[in-house]
Amino acid sequence: MPIILDGTAGITTPMYGGSIAANAVTPVTGFKNRLINGAMVIDQRNAGASVTIGAANAYTVDRWQIISSAASKVAVQQNAGSVTPPAGFTKYLGVTSQSAYSVGSGDYFGIVQSIEGYNIADFGFGASGALTITFSFWVRSSLTGTFGGSLYSNNASPYRSYPFTYTISAANTWEQKTITVVGDTGGVWNTTNGDGLQVRFGLGTGTTYSGGTLNTWQNGNYVQPTGSTSVVGTNGATFYITGVQLEVGSTATSFDYRPYGTELSLCQRYYQSNYPSGVAAGSNVGTEYELYTAAYYGPIAKAQCNVIKFFPPLRASPTITFYNRSGTSGQWYWGPYGAGESSVSTTVPNPGSNCGFVAQGNSPLAGTNIGYGYYTASAEL
Amino acid sequence: MYKELFDVVRNKKANVVIRLSDMANIPFDPDNTDYQAYLKWLEEGNEPLPADEEK
Numbered sequence: 001m002p003i004i005l006d007g008t009a010g011i012t013t014p015m016y017g018g019s020i021a022a023n024a025v026t027p028v029t030g031f032k033n034r035l036i037n038g039a040m041v042i043d044q045r046n047a048g049a050s051v052t053i054g055a056a057n058a059y060t061v062d063r064w065q066i067i068s069s070a071a072s073k074v075a076v077q078q079n080a081g082s083v084t085p086p087a088g089f090t091k092y093l094g095v096t097s098q099s100a101y102s103v104g105s106g107d108y109f110g111i112v113q114s115i116e117g118y119n120i121a122d123f124g125f126g127a128s129g130a131l132t133i134t135f136s137f138w139v140r141s142s143l144t145g146t147f148g149g150s151l152y153s154n155n156a157s158p159y160r161s162y163p164f165t166y167t168i169s170a171a172n173t174w175e176q177k178t179i180t181v182v183g184d185t186g187g188v189w190n191t192t193n194g195d196g197l198q199v200r201f202g203l204g205t206g207t208t209y210s211g212g213t214l215n216t217w218q219n220g221n222y223v224q225p226t227g228s229t230s231v232v233g234t235n236g237a238t239f240y241i242t243g244v245q246l247e248v249g250s251t252a253t254s255f256d257y258r259p260y261g262t263e264l265s266l267c268q269r270y271y272q273s274n275y276p277s278g279v280a281a282g283s284n285v286g287t288e289y290e291l292y293t294a295a296y297y298g299p300i301a302k303a304q305c306n307v308i309k310f311f312p313p314l315r316a317s318p319t320i321t322f323y324n325r326s327g328t329s330g331q332w333y334w335g336p337y338g339a340g341e342s343s344v345s346t347t348v349p350n351p352g353s354n355c356g357f358v359a360q361g362n363s364p365l366a367g368t369n370i371g372y373g374y375y376t377a378s379a380e381l
Numbered sequence: 382m383y384k385e386l387f388d389v390v391r392n393k394k395a396n397v398v399i400r401l402s403d404m405a406n407i408p409f410d411p412d413n414t415d416y417q418a419y420l421k422w423l424e425e426g427n428e429p430l431p432a433d434e435e436k
Contacts, residue, residue: 193412316412321405330404349388351396351408360390380414 033256034119035199036063036266038137038244040091043078044271045376047280050077052098057112059380061093062267065114067200067223069107072098073232074203085242086138086174088255092242095203100235109203109232110149110223111241114381116269116315117155117196123183123248125153125197130183135199136252137244139166140174141229142237148228150212152198153187158219160187163212165225176243178252184217193315195381199246203239204230269315273376281376284327290372306371309356317354318377322346325373332373334361346373354379383407383419387432398429 042062051060055071061078068074079085080094093111103109124130135151151162162184166177190196202210202224212222231239243255258266273281274291291308310318324331324343332346346361361371382402388395396409398419407415423429 317408317410319400319405319407319413319415321403330399347386347395347399348397348406348408349386349390349395351410378415379412 031119031256032247032253033245033258034115034197035113035244035246036270037061037263038242039089039255039257039263040064040078040093040242041260042264042267044267044273044275044277045281046078047278048078049280050075050080059271059378061091062271063113064093065112065380066095067108067110067112069109070101073101073109074098080240081238083140083172083240086176089138089242092138092140092240095231095239097203097232097234097237097239099232101204101232103204103206103230103232105206106208107204107206108209108223109205111201111203113199113244114195115197115199115246116381117190117192117194120189120196121191123189123197125184125189126187128185130185131248132180132182132250133246134178134180134249134252135244135246136176136178138174138176138242139168140172140238140240141168141231142171143229143231143234143239144168144171145229146227147202148224149199149201150222150224151181152200152221152223153184153189154195154198154221155190156188158187159221160184160217161212161220161222162217163214163222163225165214165228168229172238180250180252181215182217186217187219197246199244200224201239201241202228204232265312268312270380271376271378272310272314274374275376281321281374282323282327282329285325285374287325289374290325290333291374307356307358308375310354310377314354314377314379315381316379317351318357318379320348320357321376321378322359323374323376332359332361332371334371335369337370337372346371383422383429385429385432394432401430 040061044062052072052075053066053068057065057067059065060076066076075096077094085092146165146167148165153160164179200223205223209223210226212218212220214225231237276289322332323329331343333341333343335341344362348357349360384399386395386397398407410416
């Protein structure tokens with residue numbers, strides 16, 4: 001790999017042949033890319049399986065949420081369609097339209113990542129001196145034309161939006177796009193553990209969530225500019241993205257590859273489970289991977305409790321869902337293992353914290369027992 | 382739809398609510414987005430089902 005020393009650009013390393021020809025050398029450590037799982041490699045929830053999105057927002061690959069106002073309009077899958085990712089990547093997030101849907105005024109469809117406030121605090125948004133940031137990504141679609149998205153903050157009313165467009169010139173071809181955004185000197189921005197800044201790729205929105213002045217920060221909730229291509233409007237249309245990066249500065253630099261374990265740990269601040277890698281939550285997985293936890297007979301008859309500690313701690317006290325070995329939600333097996341065990345309602349009797357929780361089941365038997373099963377913990381934004 | 386939960390250890394209503402669609406345990410943490418959705422649901426005039434075994 002050549003290294004170029006330049007009095008203007010500093011040290012650069014041309015790589016990968018995308019539209020970002022020269023890539024500034026950056027430290028190995030740090031957090032250049034403020035987006036997590038931008039290469040779409042972590043998929044704890046679905047383990048690569050396709051998910052048809054309902055009429056509610058849903059997470060797919062880690063940290064990436066599909067916003068959806070109507071059911072069954074898009075299916076989403078890591079590496080949908082099994083096309084070859086752009087050079088340097090092995091995974092992508094793929095959306096496939098399930099119908100030719102004409103969006104109503106209040107409809108919205110898109111791909112969103114919410115960046116936690118702590119991770120954009122140095123941007124200085126909301127005051128003079130706000131930093132310029134650059135957003136880059138690889139995209140591939142069966143459609144061509146002008147597509148849209150936005151950067152967005154819902155921290156405080158009035159909300160702030162920055163609508164942008166980009167052009168896909170060739171169908172079914174990976175293209176790299178770069179969008180540079182002057183920092184917002186207006187608005188009130190979250191800089192702690194709340195929703196700091198959202199990156200949104202529009203897949204089709206009605207008039208309520210379309211519009212705004214292009215490439216300008218303004219009040220309002222615009223998912224994409226008016227006239228953007230509607231992916232959900234064409235049955236079978238595909239829209240794939242990967243290598244998504246948001247960084248400080250006015251130039252897009254090489255993708256911030258982080259160790260897999262580091263990326264997984266970053267994701268687990270927002271979602272974690274005791275399912276093994278490659279197994280989707282709620283699967284019928286049998287007993288092989290069950291979490292066994294010693295339980296004690298509680299002070300009240302039939303209250304069996306045990307303590308589970310999170311690693312890493314989550315962003316907030318998480319929503320916890322229990323599953324038994326068959327995938328039935330809300331239950332664990334309790335009692336002596338094997339004969340005498342019983343799958344019963346299991347709950348969290350108090351909120352616990354972002355560091356751990358107590359599981360409580362109603363065992364049919366008194367005495368020393370164990371509780372075993374699976375759980376997911378979600379503290380997404 | 383949601384259902385309240387009773388904490389049998391502390392013998393009081395738990396600061397957790399069950400979301401019946403997936404039996405998720407939602408803590409009363411203002412930073413939890415599922416709890417924020419629950420509060421919005423309450424503001425719309427809805428009420429959760431009572432807990433099973435209040436004492």
